Amino acid sequence: MxxxxxxxxxxxxxxxxxxxxxxxxxxxxxxxxxxxxxxxxxxxxxxxxxxxxxxxxxxxxxxxxxxxxxxxxxxxxxxxxxxxxxxxxxxxxxxxxxxxxxxxxxxxxxxxxxxxxxxxxxxxxxxxxxxxxxxxxxxxxxxxxxxxxxxxxxxxRYFSLLVEAGGDLSGLTIVVDAAFGAAHLVGPKIFARLGARVVAINDEDDGSRINVACGATDLRMLQGRVRDEIARTSGPVVGVAFDGDADRALFVDERGDILNGDRVMLILARDLAGRGELPANTVVGTVMSNMGFEKALEREGLRLVRAAVGDRYVLEAMRGGGYRFGGEQSGHVIDLQRGTTGDGPMTAVALFSIAARTRTPLRDLAAGMSVYPQVLVNVRVADKSVGDHPAVRDAIAAAERVLAGDGRILVRPSGTEPLVRVMVESTDEARTRDVAESVARTIRGLTPAV
CATH class of the missing domain: 3.40.120.10 (Alpha-D-Glucose-1,6-Bisphosphate, subunit A, domain 3)
Known part of the structure; x- marks a missing residue:
């Protein structure tokens, strides 16, 4: 770059x-x-x-x-x-x-x-x-x-694409968190057009609050509102949260629990494969995709191809391999039959339409995936190249010895912020956290406070 x-x-x-x-x-x-x-x-x-x-x-x-x-x-x-x-x-x-x-x-x-x-x-x-x-x-x-x-x-022109892709959502209550961002109008409107009862939150054109304690970067408000609606409403209640520009979406299921990008992609991939519309039975994810997601796909006879973090690299792998479907744990999902980039509203339309068509709760659609404990530590740095320092490489090697083939570690610079991200994943949560913090401490010791 x-x-x-x-x-x-x-x-x-x-x-x-x-x-x-x-x-x-x-x-x-x-x-x-x-x-x-x-x-x-x-x-x-x-x-x-x-x-x-x-x-x-x-x-x-x-x-x-x-x-x-x-x-x-x-x-x-x-x-x-x-x-x-x-x-x-x-x-x-x-x-x-x-x-x-x-x-x-x-x-x-x-x-x-x-x-x-x-x-x-x-x-x-x-x-x-x-x-x-x-x-x-x-x-x-x-x-x-x-x-x-x-x-x-x-x-x-964009709205009509969403309508064309959707199914009948009548009987479903959808809480939409627009994050005070770009989907503040389109987000709630599309689900209402498809027949759902819509409860919109953070749906004002207010750039002074975009992404602040709301939206896809903070699901607590959405979870609370979904649970409130569950208590007062008959019929299924679900939630979707967009980020500031709505190229990603994360979800809350019928019990108020979070469905992250891996679970959403599992549901969508299963549906595409079941209809014979998943080329080479392959999904493109990233190096951050949970090992539990990969194992769940394998049990369905599906394959995960990992790309570098960033939807552009997911897309590059999709186009290079002739694949239709891919995305990120963070909520970017790309379906090349429906668009050319990560699309939060389109992902939500597809997901809720599957639930409505099959009359199956989201949590049941995502069943069969055991999430490996995964810890992500963001270390703010003045120079992102610190991740290549010999001391950091030594810390990573030591971490890999601790994990002993029962997990993985990834240390990478953020592409959009002054951060080095340390991700560790294994079958043991305490060990996962300890290893991540150990490597993060090494990085912090090599960079001035910022």
């Missing part, structure tokens, strides 16, 4: 690391690179989440794009998968989403989608980065300057 582009586009503290000047330069360079393959009469679609910095960065990136002569369609607040879907449905040149997904309020980000709806390759992002300060980029004048226009009605 380059200086600015990480595992999910450009991301940083808005007006700090990610300044309007940088957004302008990214807009110019991105439009110039896209012009190589796309006619100039095709616009670039630009959407954003609810963050307070969104309009500021949107104005800058739109200015950058239009300064090259390319037109822009601004769709406003929309889920990230909505930008990808709109881009392909109207045959736009590209799409841009302004969001930092699950990150804190002060962060923001810029991610591009190609005309095919897929995120840009590393090579294309590197080309954009190489042109950020290039004075030779196009700068037309007069009638050749690009035009920016608002086109909020285009969100219906």
């Amino acid at each position: 380059g200086t600015y582009f990480g595992t999910d586009g450009v991301r940083g503290v808005a007006n700090g690391d990610l300044t309007p000047e940088l957004a302008y330069a990214v807009g110019r360079a991105g439009a110039a690179v896209i012009a190589h393959a796309q006619p100039m009469d095709r616009p670039i679609v630009v959407g954003r989440d609810t963050r307070l910095s969104g309009p500021m960065l949107e104005g800058a990136i739109v200015a950058g794009i239009t300064s090259t002569g390319r037109n822009v369609l601004q769709v406003g607040v929309v889920p990230t998968p909505g930008v990808a879907a709109i881009t392909t449905r109207i045959e736009a040149a590209a799409g841009v989403m302004i969001s930092a997904s699950h990150n804190p309020i002060e962060d923001n980000g810029i991610k591009f989608f190609g005309a095919d709806g897929f995120k840009l390759s590393d090579a294309t992002e590197s080309e954009i980065e190489s042109l950020l300060a290039d004075p030779s980029l196009p700068r037309p004048t007069g009638l050749d300057i690009g035009i920016a226009s608002h086109a909020r009605g285009l969100i219906d």
